[in-house]
Amino acid sequence: MKQYVIGFATAGVLLGAIALSRSETPAKNEVPGNPNALRIEAGEKNPWTSLKLNNDPDQFQFAVVSDRTGGHREKVFSRAVAQVNLLQPQFVMSVGDLIEGYTLKEDLAKEQWDEFDGYVKRLEMPFFYVPGNHDLANKMLLAKWGERHGKRYYHFAYKNALFLCLNSENPPDGMNTIDPEQQAWVAKTIEANKDSRWTFVFLHEPIWLGKDLDKNGWASVEKSLAGRNYTVFCGHVHRYQVYERNGMKYYQLSTTGGGSRMRGPDYGEFDHVAWVTMKKDAPVIANILLEGILPSDLKVPDSEEKGVVVKKKPTHPVAGTLKLDGEPVAGAMVVFHTFNQETKKYTSVCDGRTDELGRFQVTTYGKFDGAPVGEYVVTVVKRTKPDDGTPAKNLLPEKYATNTTSSLKVMVKDGTNDVDLELMSK
Numbered sequence: 001m002k003q004y005v006i007g008f009a010t011a012g013v014l015l016g017a018i019a020l021s022r023s024e025t026p027a028k029n030e031v032p033g034n035p036n037a038l039r040i041e042a043g044e045k046n047p048w049t050s051l052k053l054n055n056d057p058d059q060f061q062f063a064v065v066s067d068r069t070g071g072h073r074e075k076v077f078s079r080a081v082a083q084v085n086l087l088q089p090q091f092v093m094s095v096g097d098l099i100e101g102y103t104l105k106e107d108l109a110k111e112q113w114d115e116f117d118g119y120v121k122r123l124e125m126p127f128f129y130v131p132g133n134h135d136l137a138n139k140m141l142l143a144k145w146g147e148r149h150g151k152r153y154y155h156f157a158y159k160n161a162l163f164l165c166l167n168s169e170n171p172p173d174g175m176n177t178i179d180p181e182q183q184a185w186v187a188k189t190i191e192a193n194k195d196s197r198w199t200f201v202f203l204h205e206p207i208w209l210g211k212d213l214d215k216n217g218w219a220s221v222e223k224s225l226a227g228r229n230y231t232v233f234c235g236h237v238h239r240y241q242v243y244e245r246n247g248m249k250y251y252q253l254s255t256t257g258g259g260s261r262m263r264g265p266d267y268g269e270f271d272h273v274a275w276v277t278m279k280k281d282a283p284v285i286a287n288i289l290l291e292g293i294l295p296s297d298l299k300v301p302d303s304e305e306k307g308v309v310v311k312k313k314p315t316h317p318v319a320g321t322l323k324l325d326g327e328p329v330a331g332a333m334v335v336f337h338t339f340n341q342e343t344k345k346y347t348s349v350c351d352g353r354t355d356e357l358g359r360f361q362v363t364t365y366g367k368f369d370g371a372p373v374g375e376y377v378v379t380v381v382k383r384t385k386p387d388d389g390t391p392a393k394n395l396l397p398e399k400y401a402t403n404t405t406s407s408l409k410v411m412v413k414d415g416t417n418d419v420d421l422e423l424m425s426k
Contacts, residue, residue: 056280058159063089064202064253064274067097067235068116069134071259074307076271076290078119080256082301083293084273085124092123093163095235095253096132096204100308101141109144117148119305128156128165132204132236133176136169153182155189161278162196164189166203166221176205178217187224198283199230200276206234206252208245209389222246231283233274240268240287244387251285259308263367267353310365313372318350318362318412320419322380324396328358329382332396334421336362336376336410337403346377346403371412378408378421397425 038051063084068077084092099112120127129149136142136152145152152167164186170179178186190199201221213219222245232250238260243250254260254270263269271290276283294300318336322329332354337346350371352360361368380400383392399405400423410419 058280059278060159060161061089061275061277062091062093063087064093064095064233064276065256066095066253066272066274067132067238067255067258069097069100069132069258070238071308071310072100072257073259075303075305076257076307078303078305079300080271080273080290081119081122082295083290085122086293086295087273087275087288089125089275091126091128091158092120093128093165093200093202093233094130095202095233096130096169097134097235097258098129098132099135101134102137104138104140106140106144109141113144113148115305128163128202130165130202130204131167131169133169136167136171138171142171153185155193157193157196159278160195160197162190162193162199164199164201166201168203168205168207176207176210176216178203178207178221180217183217183220183224186221190224190228194228197229197281198278199225199228200283201225201230201232203232203234205236206243206250206389208243208250229282231276231285238269240265240270240272241385242387243389245389249285250389256290261363261366263363312365315364315370315372316412316414316417317368317370318352318410318417318419320360320417320421322354322358322360322421322423324423325425326422328354328356329380329396329423330354330356330358332358332360332380332382334360334362335379336371336412337379338374338376339403349376370417373412373414376410376412377403377406378410379403379406380408380421380423397423 038053040051065077065080065084098116099109101109101112103109131145131152136145154165156163166178166186167182168178169175170177207213207216207218208222210216210218213222226246230248232248233253234251235253235255237252238255238258239252240254241252243252251274253274254268254272256271256273260269260271261267262271272287273290275286275288322332322334333351334354335351336349338349339346350362350364352362352368354360362371363369364371379402380396382395384395385392394401400408408421
C-alpha cells in the first residue's frame with residue numbers, strides 16, 4: 001500500500017525581527033522590506049508584558065468535529081461549518097458518524113453523503129474523514145465509502161507531527177475492532193515516522209474500553225505507540241470524557257449535532273469542537289462550545305439542514321431525592337426502566353444524576369423534561385471513574401444496580417412527580 005505525506009502551506013504567520021528602540025526616535029534595527037516585523041517604540045517603562053510573540057514557526061492549530069448523527073438535530077452541523085470558518089484552523093479532523101447510514105438503500109446513502117459532503121466543502125480549509133459505525137454499517141455502505149472516499153484508514157504528517165486516521169468499523173463481523181491488516185499498517189507507519197515529535201490518533205469508538213483488547217486490536221495499537229508521545233480522539237458515546245492510559249490523554253468527544261439530551265458540561269452533553277494547538281513540545285487542547293462561536297453581527301447563518309424526526313411521548317416533570325440509610329447520596333445515576341410483557345425485556349427510558357444533596361431530575365428526550373406516564377423499575381449506581389477506562393466499581397449495594405433485582409418502583413402520573421428513593425445497605 002502506497003503511503004503519502006501531505007503538507008500544507010501556512011499563511012499569515014508573523015515572521016522576522018522585532019525592532020525595538022528605547023529612545024523617542026524610530027527603531028534603527030528594523031529588517032528592511034520585511035512587512036511581518038513587529039515595529040514598536042520602547043521606553044524605559046512600557047505598557048506590555050513582553051514582546052515575545054506566540055508565533056513559533058513549528059506551532060499550528062486544528063479543529064476536531066465529533067459525531068453528527070445518531071439522531072442528528074437540525075441546523076447544528078451545517079452551522080458549525082460556518083463557525084469553524086470563523087476560527088480559521090489550518091485543517092479540520094473528524095471522528096466518524098458523519099451520516100445516519102444504517103440503510104440498505106443505495107439512493108438514500110448517496111443522498112446522505114451528498115448532503116454531508118456539501119457541508120464540509122464549505123470549509124475554508126481541508127477536512128479529513130474518519131469512518132464511524134453509522135457510515136460503515138454494512139457491506140453496501142462500505143462500498144459507498146470506497147467509491148467516494150477511498151481509504152478507510154490513512155496517515156499524514158505535518159510539521160513533524162504524525163496523524164493516524166484509523167477505522168474501528170469492519171462489517172459485518174468486525175465492528176468495534178482494528179483488524180489485523182490495519183494493526184500491521186499502524187506498526188509499519190509508526191516505525192516509518194519514528195522521529196515525529198507527537199502522534200495524533202483519530203478513530204470512532206473508544207475500543208480501549210473493551211473486555212479483550214487483544215481480540216479487538218487495541219492492544220496492538222498501544223504496543224506500536226509505546227514509548228512515544230501521542231493523543232487519542234474518539235466519539236461514538238456522545239458524552240465527553242477524558243481518559244489517561246500509559247501516561248497519555250484519550251479524549252472521548254461529545255457531539256457536533258449528533259443525538260444528545262444536551263444537559264450541559266456536568267453530563268458531558270454539549271455541541272462543540274475540540275481546538276488543538278500544537279506547541280513545540282506538546283499540544284494544548286480546548287473545548288469550544290458552538291453556542292460561544294458567534295460572528296461580529298452575533299448571527300449564525302441559517303441553514304436548511306433537517307434533523308431526524310423523533311417520535312416523542314408526552315413527558316411530565318420528575319424530581320426526587322436519593323438516600324442510603326437515611327443519608328443523601330451524591331453523584332449517583334438514577335435510571336427508569338419499563339418492562340415489555342411481550343418481549344419480557346426491560347428498556348431504559350430516562351435517567352438523572354444526583355447532586356451533592358442527593359437531589360435529581362430525570363431526562364427522556366431533552367434537558368430535564370421528565371418521563372412519560374407509566375410504571376418504572378428504578379436502578380441506582382454510583383461508580384468510580386478510573387481514568388484508564390478499566391471497569392468501574394459500584395459504591396452502592398449491588399441489588400439496586402440491575403432492573404431484575406432492584407426493588408425500587410416509581411409510578412409517573414400526569415403533572416409534577418416528586419420521588420423519594422430510599423436505599424438500604426442491609
